Amino acid sequence: MRRAMYEAEVGDDVYREDPTTTRLEEMAAKLTGKERALFVTSGSMGNLIAQYINGGKANEVLCASNAHILQHEVGGGAAIAGVVQIGIPCRKGILSSLDLEGKVKQGMYDMATTTLIEVENTIGGYVYPLENLRGIQEFAQKHKMKVHMDGARVFNAQVATHTPVKTIASYVDTLSFCLSKGLGCPVGSLLCSDEAFYQRALTIRKMIGGGMRQTGILAAAGIYALTHNIDRLKDDHDRAKQIAQAISCNPDLVAQDVETNIIFFSARIAKTTSLVFQLKQMGILASIEGEFVRLVTNLDIDEEDTQRICSLLKDFKVKAD
Numbered sequence: 001m002r003r004a005m006y007e008a009e010v011g012d013d014v015y016r017e018d019p020t021t022t023r024l025e026e027m028a029a030k031l032t033g034k035e036r037a038l039f040v041t042s043g044s045m046g047n048l049i050a051q052y053i054n055g056g057k058a059n060e061v062l063c064a065s066n067a068h069i070l071q072h073e074v075g076g077g078a079a080i081a082g083v084v085q086i087g088i089p090c091r092k093g094i095l096s097s098l099d100l101e102g103k104v105k106q107g108m109y110d111m112a113t114t115t116l117i118e119v120e121n122t123i124g125g126y127v128y129p130l131e132n133l134r135g136i137q138e139f140a141q142k143h144k145m146k147v148h149m150d151g152a153r154v155f156n157a158q159v160a161t162h163t164p165v166k167t168i169a170s171y172v173d174t175l176s177f178c179l180s181k182g183l184g185c186p187v188g189s190l191l192c193s194d195e196a197f198y199q200r201a202l203t204i205r206k207m208i209g210g211g212m213r214q215t216g217i218l219a220a221a222g223i224y225a226l227t228h229n230i231d232r233l234k235d236d237h238d239r240a241k242q243i244a245q246a247i248s249c250n251p252d253l254v255a256q257d258v259e260t261n262i263i264f265f266s267a268r269i270a271k272t273t274s275l276v277f278q279l280k281q282m283g284i285l286a287s288i289e290g291e292f293v294r295l296v297t298n299l300d301i302d303e304e305d306t307q308r309i310c311s312l313l314k315d316f317k318v319k320a321d
Contacts, residue, residue, distance in 0.1 A: 001184070001224045008220035012213050013039070014206075020216030024223050028190040031226065032175055033166035036198035037190045039219060040210055043152045044073045046176030046191040047118070048081055049204045053197060054146040054173065055116040057082030062103055063118040064093040066290075068150055080208060084112045093123035097135035104143050114143070120150040121168065124289070125240075125262025127157040133171035151177040152189075156260040159233040173197070182233050182261060183225035184299045188218050229299065236261035236297040239306040243295065246310035252318040256292065264292040269320040278319060282312055 011017035021039050028037035040046045047069050055061045061077065063070055065087035069077055077083045090099050095117075104114045117140050121128040140147045149172040151157075151165075158165045169175045174193045179185035191201060205211065240261045247255040247265050256264040267275045272288045279286050279293070287294045297306075 001221050004220040004224045005217050008216040010214040010216035013215040014211045014213060018214060018216045018219070020223070021219040024219040024226075025190065027223060027226055028177075028192055031165055032169040032177075032190075032192040034169060034175070034192040035195045037192040038198055038201050038205065039215060039222075040176070040189050040191050040205060041187060041212070042180075043068075043150065043176055043178045043189045044076060045205070045208065045210055046189045047073065047148070047150050048076050048208065049191055049201050050148040050174045050176065051077045051083045051116065051118075052081040052204050053200050054148060055081055055083035058084070058112055059116070060084045060086055060105060060112045060114040061116045061118055062086050062088060062095075062100060062114060064095055064120065064123065065089045066093045066124070067118060067120050068123075068152070069118055069120075083116070086114075092126045093120065094126060094128055094132060095119060095136060096132050097139040100136065100139050104145070106143065115145055117145055117147045118150060119147065119172070120152070121157050122153045122160075122260050122262070124264065125153075125156075125258065125260045127160050127259055128168075130163065130168070130171070133168070137171045146174070147172040149175040151175045153178070153181055153260065155230050156182055156233050156237070159230065160237060160260050179222040179225055182236060182298060183222075183229045185221040185225050186218070188222055190222075232299065233261070236299070236301075239301060239303070240295075240297045242306055243297070243309055243313065246313045249314050250316055252316070253313070261297045263295040263297075264289065265295075266292050267318045270318050271321050274321050275318065278316075282316070284309060284312060 008020045013021045025037040061083045070085050070087050077085050105111045154177045176191045179188040237260050240258050244255045244258040244263050247253045254266050276286050
């Protein structure tokens, strides 16, 4: 990947003259079945642009209550796009059309109009069932709304279900996916859409500081990742399941079920903050997500690492708070 970045042919992408970035965008559009794709600095920027254009100032976006756009993007949707994000509680963060019933506001002068539904795939490592996406798409069309997918880890969903991203993307109007998570790039996401949205997205990207020059250096990493790093996501999934199984063997710990590469667990006798500290003391870095500790496997965790982690977690004696 670093060699590809070093050897990348570059131009000025602000003028749309960077050949490597253009190639990456064309590759992303083909993979997702969309007309166009736009290289952006991050998934947060891609999600923000979608909310700005298809959400709209003083309008509402419906999303799961634990959605990344609501919990982890510093209120950018409200502060910059001007949308009101309505979080809907749902199991595992996966919405259905039934969850959306009665949540749409349209035609009232004193209320924000609901214009966009946002779904996240995967969310917490869980894959959106196609029947849910189909139902949400039909619901959105009935109410003349758009659907955006935060597909940061959508290729994990593809690998886990053997469903092409192109099929998944067919149920949404816009989709962003990250190059910098499981695909292993240093930076970047793609925002995929139709031509009309793309033309507006170019302007919004520039307005919020996303116009960059010789982006081919970064885009080359993305091309390498999309060529070499998708199928190997299965290794991350397999290793996450091994780790979850090891956690389940420890009577002090309680693991949630694992579908892809994200593991959630808790301790019976310690709070999450204490548990994360204890894990760090023995060389395992973890984060906190609500009431759970979160581990994520990735291409830097090999089989030897996995076996060591499993051994540590099986024998781990949790210290009570």
